[in-house]
Amino acid sequence: MPEFRVPHNPALIADLRPPHREDPWRILFSGCLLGRGCGIDGSDYGMGGVLAEFLALPGVRVLGFCPEDHTLGTPRNMPDIHGGDGRAVLEGRARVRDEHGNDLTRAMIDGAEAMLAYARAEKAELAILTDMSGACGSQVISDGCRLVEERRYQLGVGVATATLLRAGLPVLSQRDHRSLGLLRARLEPGYQPDPEARDHHQHPWVLAHLGGTSGAES
Numbered sequence: 001m002p003e004f005r006v007p008h009n010p011a012l013i014a015d016l017r018p019p020h021r022e023d024p025w026r027i028l029f030s031g032c033l034l035g036r037g038c039g040i041d042g043s044d045y046g047m048g049g050v051l052a053e054f055l056a057l058p059g060v061r062v063l064g065f066c067p068e069d070h071t072l073g074t075p076r077n078m079p080d081i082h083g084g085d086g087r088a089v090l091e092g093r094a095r096v097r098d099e100h101g102n103d104l105t106r107a108m109i110d111g112a113e114a115m116l117a118y119a120r121a122e123k124a125e126l127a128i129l130t131d132m133s134g135a136c137g138s139q140v141i142s143d144g145c146r147l148v149e150e151r152r153y154q155l156g157v158g159v160a161t162a163t164l165l166r167a168g169l170p171v172l173s174q175r176d177h178r179s180l181g182l183l184r185a186r187l188e189p190g191y192q193p194d195p196e197a198r199d200h201h202q203h204p205w206v207l208a209h210l211g212g213t214s215g216a217e218s
């Protein structure tokens with residue numbers, strides 16, 4: 001299957017059509033990145049201002065969706081993936097459970113499919129999602145429940161991200177600073193991306209703890 005994760009395939013950025021004020025890029029964002037109170041506790045996890053400058057660019061049409069809120073509601077328990085990542089969930093090799101062990105797999109897949117249906121209805125061309133989430137993560141997610149004394153992590157994608165990628169929608173996260181800079185350079189003439197910026201899988205912590213790759217390829 002082709003890799004549609006933008007940080008692992010930078011050619012996807014060059015492949016996007018030129019953005020115009022009259023016909024902006026249609027970008028799907030995690031609801032919490034737009035400041036919506038769709039986190040498990042009704043907050044936006046402090047994500048609301050993270051992409052403020054990017055969201056204000058005239059070449060961006062902002063679309064927002066929360067796959068967990070869609071099926072599980074807010075507030076809700078914490079869904080995390082056990083036994084693999086979102087791709088493994090879709091293939092029936094891993095499950096989503098909350099902190100009490102309740103199986104949320106079906107609800108998470110339903111929320112992911114609803115997110116994909118929304119993306120298709122709005123003709124989204126790209127998705128920028130919140131990393132570390134069992135739904136929206138695209139680089140690093142929890143390995144099992146995160147509400148434990150020693151949280152474990154894994155390289156992988158959440159259930160919604162896996163669903164979007166499988167449908168061919170490119171995805172990156174709010175922590176993929178290198179790719180976000182390259183995107184912004186296409187949206188804002190004269191903008192100079194930071195040459196030192198890194199995507200999340202290139203971050204020293206990820207390289208040291210999870211053995212990520214330092215280059216663009218996965």
Ligand code: SF4
Pocket residue numbers: 030031032033038039040065066067068069130133135136
């Ligand atoms: S499921 Fe996605 S949009 Fe919803 S709160 Fe979690 S990270 Fe944000």
